[in-house]
Amino acid sequence: MFPSVALLTLSCLAVAYGQQVGTLTAESHPKITVQKCSASKSCSTEQHSVVLDSNWRWLHSTSGSNNCYTGNTWDTSLCPDPTTCAKNCALDGADYSGTYGITTSGNALTLKFVTHGPYSTNIGSRVYLMDTSDSKYQIFNLKNQEFTFDVDMSQLPCGLNGALYFVEMDADGGTSRFSGNKAGAKYGTGYCDTQCPHDIKFINGEANILGWTPSPNDTNAGSGQYGTCCNEMDIWEANSQGAAVTPHVCSVQGQTRCSGNDCGDGDNRYGGICDKDGCDFNSWRMGDQTFLGTGKTVDTSKKFTVVTQFLTSNNSTSGTLSEIRRLYVQNGKVIANSKTNISGMSNYDSITDAFCNAQKTAFGDNNSFERLGGLNVMGQSFDKGMVLVMSIWDDHAARMLWLDSDYPLDKDASQPGVSRGPCPTSSGNPPDVESQSPGATVIYSNIKYGPIGSTY
Numbered sequence: 265m266f267p268s269v270a271l272l273t274l275s276c277l278a279v280a281y282g283q284q285v286g287t288l289t290a291e292s293h294p295k296i297t298v299q300k301c302s303a304s305k306s307c308s309t310e311q312h313s314v315v316l317d318s319n320w321r322w323l324h325s326t327s328g329s330n331n332c333y334t335g336n337t338w339d340t341s342l343c344p345d346p347t348t349c350a351k352n353c354a355l356d357g358a359d360y361s362g363t364y365g366i367t368t369s370g371n372a373l374t375l376k377f378v379t380h381g382p383y384s385t386n387i388g389s390r391v392y393l394m395d396t397s398d399s400k401y402q403i404f405n406l407k408n409q410e411f412t413f414d415v416d417m418s419q420l421p422c423g424l425n426g427a428l429y430f431v432e433m434d435a436d437g438g439t440s441r442f443s444g445n446k447a448g449a450k451y452g453t454g455y456c457d458t459q460c461p462h463d464i465k466f467i468n469g470e471a472n473i474l475g476w477t478p479s480p481n482d483t484n485a486g487s488g489q490y491g492t493c494c495n496e497m498d499i500w501e502a503n504s505q506g507a508a509v510t511p512h513v514c515s516v517q518g519q520t521r522c523s524g525n526d527c528g529d530g531d532n533r534y535g536g537i538c539d540k541d542g543c544d545f546n547s548w549r550m551g552d553q554t555f556l557g558t559g560k561t562v563d564t565s566k567k568f569t570v571v572t573q574f575l576t577s578n579n580s581t582s583g584t585l586s587e588i589r590r591l592y593v594q595n596g597k598v599i600a601n602s603k604t605n606i607s608g609m610s611n612y613d614s615i616t617d618a619f620c621n622a623q624k625t626a627f628g629d630n631n632s633f634e635r636l637g638g639l640n641v642m643g644q645s646f647d648k649g650m651v652l653v654m655s656i657w658d659d660h661a662a663r664m665l666w667l668d669s670d671y672p673l674d675k676d677a678s679q680p681g682v683s684r685g686p687c688p689t690s691s692g693n694p695p696d697v698e699s700q701s702p703g704a705t706v707i708y709s710n711i712k713y714g715p716i717g718s719t720y
């Protein structure tokens with residue numbers, strides 16, 4: 265993702281969430297099937313489930329039901345300091361459909377944008393795929409493999425982002441490394457990404473209350489002194505008007521808490537430990553405005569299949585990640601990715617280090633992706649193992665203009681790389697999208713993974 269805040273601006277529920285386990289609502293993960301495929305193209309069905317991120321959950325006192333956090337402020341008596349807060353406060357179970365608009369059926373997951381629940385209005389959500397034992401996050405190593413899913417984005421307008429991606433979270437949510445975290449993966453703890461988000465309420469088993477500042481324009485979010493960083497592979501950040509596939513890397517391995525300059529905040533965007541821009545392939549931005557969208561070659565008014573292949577230098581899992589290829593399937597037809605059509609660039613149709621270097625040069629962007637190691641480092645992250653994230657969100661920092669419109673707004677839209685999609689530069693304001701498109705929805709289904717060529 266592109267803007268200075270991006271994923272961390274997910275709006276959260278107006279109720280509270282700790283790091284102990286609450287018992288007022290039983291936690292029951294919605295079930296979803298996933299197919300694991302083999303080279304012979306035969307696939308077996310695995311039973312998995314999804315878990316809601318802890319940041320969305322009600323956080324209340326372990327001894328009762330007093331909120332530890334309300335709206336975007338902490339209760340100072342339950343939370344006088346980071347460790348006491350983690351001891352005093354419990355994350356409770358979630359009513360997935362009633363409160364959060366999250367449902368599953370067979371191999372499909374539906375995420376609804378705005379949900380009016382009995383106690384509150386929820387905006388957006390973020391879930392993780394659990395392993396088949398339902399005790400930890402499923403860990404993926406996709407080197408020399410492909411990952412495939414179907415998506416229905418027909419109900420996802422400008423300003424929204426239906427995102428499916430991988431981050432290098434701990435499989436247990438952080439319980440074994442951080443004794444203050446008793447809740448773990450079952451309650452969706454331990455999130456991190458390359459934006460090093462500061463809006464995460466608990467990091468490393470402690471409440472992120474030091475320096476906490478409520479957001480000026482998001483009644484459900486704030487930011488603390490610490491951020492939480494890790495490598496990120498954005499398979500799909502998209503709405504009905506456009507899509508991007510984007511690897512991002514960091515100079516650190518595994519979930520890492522940052523403070524100060526390391527977080528790369530504000531003007532220090534390129535001085536932190538993670539590459540916030542990433543190396544994105546967005547067909548519109550790469551010069552083909554006819555490829556993906558409503559009624560286009562890949563028609564976003566209907567469901568389609570997204571295939572992403574992670575090729576290595578020697579066609580083996582142990583090789584160096586060398587290329588990320590994309591193709592689509594719709595109406596039974598395989599559709600090759602669009603080709604780059606930018607003056608000064610070759611006709612790249614996949615992400616390689618050569619593509620990233622050429623793109624950053626053509627667009628005049630800072631090449632933090634290659635400076636921090638490029639595709640090789642992205643591959644090392646898969647060696648360690650990555651967690652699958654699926655979310656729907658709106659963007660309080662940059663209105664998603666970096667995905668579907670012109671960005672940044674202070675540059676001429678005719679300069680290469682500035683135009684990223686057809687949405688108006690006035691679109692994507694969270695109060696507008698929340699009031700005008702509360703029923704916006706994304707459906708991810710038919711997830712498959714396996715050797716190259718095995719899933720479609």
Ligand SMILES: *[C@@H]1O[C@H](CO)[C@@H](O)[C@H](O)[C@H]1NC(C)=O
Nearest residue numbers: 532533534535629630631632
């Ligand atoms: C990119 O950012 C880094 C860190 O701030 C800086 O050292 C470097 O000079 C920048 N490169 C360009 C081409 O602006």
Ligand SMILES: *[C@@H]1O[C@H](CO)[C@@H](O)[C@H](O)[C@H]1NC(C)=O
Nearest residue numbers: 551552553554555604605606
């Ligand atoms: C390639 O770019 C040129 C110039 O911007 C444009 O006229 C042409 O339509 C583009 N081709 C495709 C396939 O998008």
Ligand SMILES: *[C@@H]1O[C@H](CO)[C@@H](O)[C@H](O)[C@H]1NC(C)=O
Nearest residue numbers: 575576577578579580583716
């Ligand atoms: C890897 O596989 C591709 C496609 O099958 C082939 O073109 C390439 O030569 C192989 N590379 C190596 C190093 O075996």
Ligand SMILES: *[C@@H]1O[C@H](CO)[C@@H](O)[C@H](O)[C@H]1NC(C)=O
Nearest residue numbers: 577578579580581582583584
């Ligand atoms: C692939 O490359 C890796 C890293 O260079 C090496 O360790 C491994 O033995 C190679 N595997 C094959 C099958 O060539």
Ligand SMILES: *[C@@H]1O[C@H](CO)[C@@H](O)[C@H](O)[C@H]1NC(C)=O
Nearest residue numbers: 479480481660661662693694
């Ligand atoms: C919301 O506030 C942040 C500062 O926290 C600012 O960067 C952002 O531009 C604001 N967003 C909107 C849509 O006004």
